[in-house]
Amino acid sequence: MVDLHQEFQNSAFFHRARIDRRSADALVGIAAGLAADGKINQQEAEFLKTWIESHLIHLADPVVNILYTRLAQMLSDNVLDAEESVELLEMLRQFAGLPVGALQSTTTPTSLPLDNPAPDMSWADRVFLFTGVMAYGPRKDCEALIVERGGVIGGSVSKKIHYLVVGSIGNDQWLHSTYGTKIKKAVELRNSGVPIAIVSEDHWQKVLFG
Structure with a gap:
């Protein structure tokens, strides 16, 4: 069969996009679930890495790619140390829309209270x-x-x-x-x-x- 008008190809692309969207939404839920108890262990980190590789690694999505790249770096030595665990927890909370450093899922303002104008900065003993x-x-x-x-x-x-x-x-x-x-x-x-x-x-x- 010749797909003269690329109807099959176009519908496949549309279906693929819907699957990708559902997978991205699922990742938000997974991130929230993993962060819910306030800690991330080695097994959970490895699960998350495998899940992204199975469902979303093909996406040219900068946010997912940053999350995956940072996660892969953390697990490159096959050990998720305490510092990496804290950083990963913070990443997942932000990705899922949870307040950083808190378990409750209340929403805080998105306009950050940065110093304006931005100050001069020095390094020694600061x-x-x-x-x-x-x-x-x-x-x-x-x-x-x-x-x-x-x-x-x-x-x-x-x-x-x-x-x-x-x-x-x-x-x-x-x-x-x-x-x-x-x-x-x-x-x-x-x-x-x-x-x-x-x-x-x-x-x-x-x-x-x-």
Whole structure:
């Protein structure tokens, strides 16, 4: 049979697109389910990687590709360490539209309270904290850039923090964008007069690399 008008081919493409959309929607549900208990273990990470490879690896979707690439990097040594587990949990919460650092699925504003104008930044003896998922790469790589320049990495939001850097994946690129407890606490400190600056990853990279 000759498909003169490409009706079969076109209908197959349409069917494929519907399957892809359902699979992408299913991934949101899987991400929410894995993040629901507040932790991600090795078995869950491996399951997620296999599922994406089976259902969505062929998609030219930048968000799915970022999630898969970062997940593959984490599992490249066949071990999901504690730091990677925390970062993966944060990624899945953002992908599923859950507030970062919280279990409840309430929605927070999507306009991030960044310092405006963006502040000048220095490195030596300045204390940095990251939140969200960084487009530059794994958080430990971002932290290494700070330490190399004489900066310090903070453990949590407090009066000791000079800069809270908000990862660009999670506000511009993720469809379901929310922000969580770190930003909320930083805003409260800033409003009380504490000199803590909330900056975007884009600004951080511009100052860092020129």
